Amino acid sequence: MKADVDRRPVTLEEVARVAGVSRATVSRVVNGVATVDRELRQVVEKAISTTGYTPNRAARSLVTRRAGAIGLVLPDEGRTLHDPYFGRVVAGVLPVIRPLGVQLVLTTTDPGGHREVVDDVRQRRLDGVILIHTHGADPLPRLLIESNLPVVLAARPVRPMPITYVDVDQAAGAGLAVDHLVARGCRRVATITGPLDAPAGQDRLRGFREAVARHGLPEPLVVEGDFSREGGAAAARELVAAEGRAGEGFDGLFVASDLMATGALPVLRNHGLRVPEDVKVVGFDDSSPAVECDPPLTTVRQPVEDMAAEMARLLVERVERPDRPVSSVVFAPTLVVRRSG
Amino acid sequence: MKADVDRRPVTLEEVARVAGVSRATVSRVVNGVATVDRELRQVVEKAISTTGYTPNRAARSLVTRRAGAIGLVLPDEGRTLHDPYFGRVVAGVLPVIRPLGVQLVLTTTDPGGHREVVDDVRQRRLDGVILIHTHGADPLPRLLIESNLPVVLAARPVRPMPITYVDVDQAAGAGLAVDHLVARGCRRVATITGPLDAPAGQDRLRGFREAVARHGLPEPLVVEGDFSREGGAAAARELVAAEGRAGEGFDGLFVASDLMATGALPVLRNHGLRVPEDVKVVGFDDSSPAVECDPPLTTVRQPVEDMAAEMARLLVERVERPDRPVSSVVFAPTLVVRRSG
DNA sequence: CTGAAAGCGCTTACAG
DNA sequence: CTGAAAGCGCTTACAG
Structure with a gap:
């Protein structure tokens, strides 16, 4: 085989010449336009x-005004890229856009680089974008909405805005956790929440409280965390201290993220509390720490791949019909039972 | 702000009209051609x-024949995408191509989909590709070379071929591990290798043997693994059994991947061997299991981000000058000391 | 230093 | 059903 890059690639023009037809006809068969005569089509296909x-x-692209590519935008923090969540999103998106001939472009918003993302869309390098891990202060969603560019969020926006998003039913997930603790015999439950200025933090706490009420459990211990491992450890220390003061123990703990749970576990152990014998623990996310830590965590799992596939579908649809109203889809979480609870 | 997507984007033509110059001149200032008169340039910049x-x-792209995008190709296995290694590669590549205005496109080779990757380059949707996690049977590297398309491999190819690649000095990494075990007082060392039909498996074993010889240690126990957790557990079982038969223990263990180490650790523990008291363990990769497992692993770390940045640089250079000879760059590994060894 | 003009490789009304 | 022609929005020799 000769160097494909040296010799100029074959063009429509040449195929037309070989097939003895016009460029228009070749273009039609390439694009599967139905109105081409059977025999002619076969001649062209052979020429191709x-x-x-x-x-x-x-x-x-120049004539269709479509880039044939969508962007996956993440905040420029190492954390995000190393999170397996990111890979699951990619794994969910690729199978839906691939058959459509659409490429997936990866971007991070470096400090002050929000403009770049908007520009990428305006330059028609991207037909639309999927935003994951956006936080409250992120101006990008609003910037994109104002520019009327196709965008889909990976979670409910912090502040209500007219935007298409996909989310998991966070409250229901927390409910799953509580149901499980109760089913395992827990009577006094506690929780380490996420940051309460984030929708996920709020919703998981709300779901927790609702489930506690539904089961008629006594007032639970609640300590706010921040989704980090250290935050989980700190919250756990507060929890065991509070336990001492109140003179009442807890036998079930719902931690609003696995990462926080990995911080909390050693604290419980050092405090003489065995997991799951003395206190059963349920996390949230089913992230890799959940399976690596000791004991492995029972946790709430988001169907990330399915959610990502849906985001891709919604985005493609918005690219096709920008005038359609925004929509949101909420997925049901599941519980993955391991040894901690 | 009005809907940017509804109104047709501004073209060169319009800028030229506003500035009162030709399209050629606007193009020149946009592309930073130095020969434009200062004043004219300013007028144009204002118009822009x-x-x-x-x-x-x-x-x-149509006229420059450059896509302005490179591809990151991974085998279509869930495993790969969930591996934090993937994110580290992305984190390394992005900062070098971003300032060049080059996009990063993610692709997987679905079964029989190698052709697609080649086509993407031939369609000029991609200027070149970075291949990670290619295995021996993968026909893609050869396919790309034969088509003379710009490509960079993330590791030394299984069989020698004229291809640009970046790798870590695997043997040196294994040497680091042995040096550390010896420094910690180990006298009889063992290893669980990677698959010996893979370059990484071979090189790490070679480096291990060389270091053992260099330190004048007795003949080590060697059991082949396969880089999987289960493989690590199986190899560890073999090791403790062999230990019994030979009547000689080992006090240092080099496991050629962290993932295998997480499989081996419980086996050692169940056999009454405490880590690190009875046997010190060193892994390879510094992957997330290394920090999650108990005890956290001392391990050999590849400078993945630096390596990925170099891959991006090499690829961009090859795109620019396809005629240049292939080259390879080898990086030095480092040792990350944690509690296991 | 600047502009007129050709051309990159497609798609898509518009005729026929 | 098919073709001639215009046009998508740039860059780049080529003159001047």
């Missing part, structure tokens, strides 16, 4: 395969 | 900012 033709995407 | 012009990439 003998010449090894493959369409130039830039040329097509 | 008042119109909010941003160049259409497809149009530019």
